[in-house]
Amino acid sequence: MENTITEKPTYKSFALHNFRKIPQMEQLPEELKKEIEVVGSVLPFKANNYVVDELINWDNVPDDPIYTLTFPKREMLIPQHYRRIEKLIDEGASKMQIKEEANKIRAELNPHPAGQLEHNVPMIEGQKLTGMQHKYRETVLFFPSQGQTCHAYCTFCFRWPQFVGMDEWKFAMKETELLVKYLKEHPEVTDILFTGGDPMIMKNKIFSTYIDALLDADLPNLQTIRIGTKALAYWPYKFLTDDDAQQTLHTFRKIAHKGINLAIMAHFNHPVEMSTDAAKEAIKEIRKTGAQIRTQSPLMKHINDSAEIWAEMWREQVNQNCIPYYMFLARDTGAQHYFKVSLVDAWEIFRNAYQQISGVCRTVRGPSMSADPGKVQILGVSEVNDQKVLSLRFLQGRDPDWIGKPFFAEYDEETYWLDELKPAFGEEKFFFEN
Template sequence: MTANPAHRCNYLTRIDQLAQLSDRERKSLEPVAERFAFRCNDYYLSLIDWDDPNDPIRRAVVPHVQELDEWGRLDPSDEETYTVMPGLEHKYPSTVLLLVSNVCEGICRYCFRKRVFIRPQWEYLRDAPAAMAYIADHPEITNVLLTGGDPLTLPTSTLADIVERLRRIEHVQIIRIGSRTPAFHPHRILEDATLTDMIRQHSTADKRIYVMTHFIHPRELTDVAVTAVEVLQRAGAITANQMPLIRGVNDDPETLAALLMKLSFIGDVPYYVFQCRPAVGNKAYTVPIEAGCEIVEQAKSRVSGLAKRLRYVMSHASGKIEMLGRLSDRMYFRYHRAANDADSGRILAFVSNPEACWLDDYAEMIPEHPANLPYRSHGPE
């Protein structure tokens, strides 16, 4: 499929612009929109079946009254703890995260960084030279993740300047661009040759650029979205997909399996399935951990090895924790990467809690269990 050079996305930022909603629905959603920002475009909204009130694409972007349920925190993973300067987080020795944008093509209702849109002037990188100096002064940093917001909402010249600065730092090997743009606005990729030129220039044989896509449902993988992924790959980017498990969107094994299969078919490697973070407003979108484990494992049982390479993880304040599963009345976890590197690879065992949505909900660790003894069962990965 070729891009239509005349394509233009129209953006909606107010609930009253959603003509498909009844007056009563719009009225009921006004308090939600006053608290949490709404933004989407006509391309993504065209994927919704408006005759289905439970349509998964609708659920992903159209506000819901349940977002007002009291639950969660604005910073559920304590990113502030690891913030060196506005927009720069350094949690793991080898990896730095740069929040380079405070804008997204569309705002997902389950977003864990709602604070970026509530206080946009605080939460993104404003001093790029200082950030580059910090990275240059830390030779242990080999990976830099560009996120936000969405880096691909930036003008390509701005993004290219950041990438070029990073490429001047010898020890930075991998640049990752985390983006939902391939799902929300694939024409942005197809119609901007300067973007693919930038990737082609800076994604080299020994220092790759990774584009971390964020497809959450098979219907997002339209012909034009698949073509956008292919364009990024042909330019030299390695693509991998990470997504949260979202209630009412992809929380059944058949839907999740269909997504994993399609991602493997197009070479967009399934990388992580995240536990939905307990951010303010996210209760209605969250699947309990133990139910999530069962959904993920059932989905994996339906697909080939190339589609099941993902891990089911949570981005906890103490590290990235993999949910291994439940055995009898025990629930097992493993530190895939710990903020305290000595804990990386350590396995944890807790008494099962089917209602738990976060590690902190497991009140009873099993002290005599070998997994909880102060040594590592496996080395860090």
């Protein structure tokens, strides 16, 4: 059965230079527009006509979750950073002066958390493969140079340095030759994850060259190709009516026909993103290629910090034949201070949502921190010898021997990230810190 979306919308993006032309902006006070201008000078800002017209409830702005997900707000910068940029704009400073000040602020925002630059970049023949990361034994991340943007930007994005023109903070790789060579020399790698940015921003004629190179190499160790994308939420027409929609789906079919598992790692942050006809049809079209769709999102204050939202989202995902995969915590970078939820609250939200869903939805794991040592899951609050403790375990680790090992931290309702935790029971260090 063919998809029923016949209208062919033209993609139109909005950024600092033209956001005031969005018709719905006319109903907003100048104060909110000023916030977009100030914060958008530091953190990346990009929306599009689909997000603006079909996802945001403008009657609920500025509290609408999708507005908060895509449009900068004053609170996303700490007050002194906001004032520094606001002052320059008010004084009529040049774009270069504003950019220089913004770069100083960006350097204070932990632009590459979890050791991405220091620990994860692999080497081959003495050469750094700067478009790749290899943190976990089985999985290599690949950053195609043509996929280092997105259809719209999330205000929480931990890869925001990719989008602000600071090239020394970018991950990008043009050629697949070294990637194939690296995979041949590392038979332990079974999965490659195309990430970015968003690989689905690429035209299929470019995307397919990467895929064809991998398929033609006949790598016996390659079992799964993953594609991390927000396109199903931000521009589902990529798989429906765009000029290369059918070619993109054909490329997906080629992967499946080769006997390689294709997993679309879809980012859905709120149930409304799955509610449109376009999103539902795009999911169906992708599923028909033989691909799986796995869903993930961070837990974020002001967007989805309630058990009811997560339960609704997981149920809807399963109803549309997607597989709930991860609930993450907002990484310690960028505007984390605005979005973060404490570890204790995150566990409560996860547990309460988990109780509301059936077993088929319980494929999801979380809440999980993608920290320097690995992916750490908060298992819950326990009592040992009348002492309240946090119970955690590694879902992934730099050292595979860490995976699945439970460990305990002192109970603290004000901790938000792994490096803030203290070992329980008087221990000096966690086992992974030795």
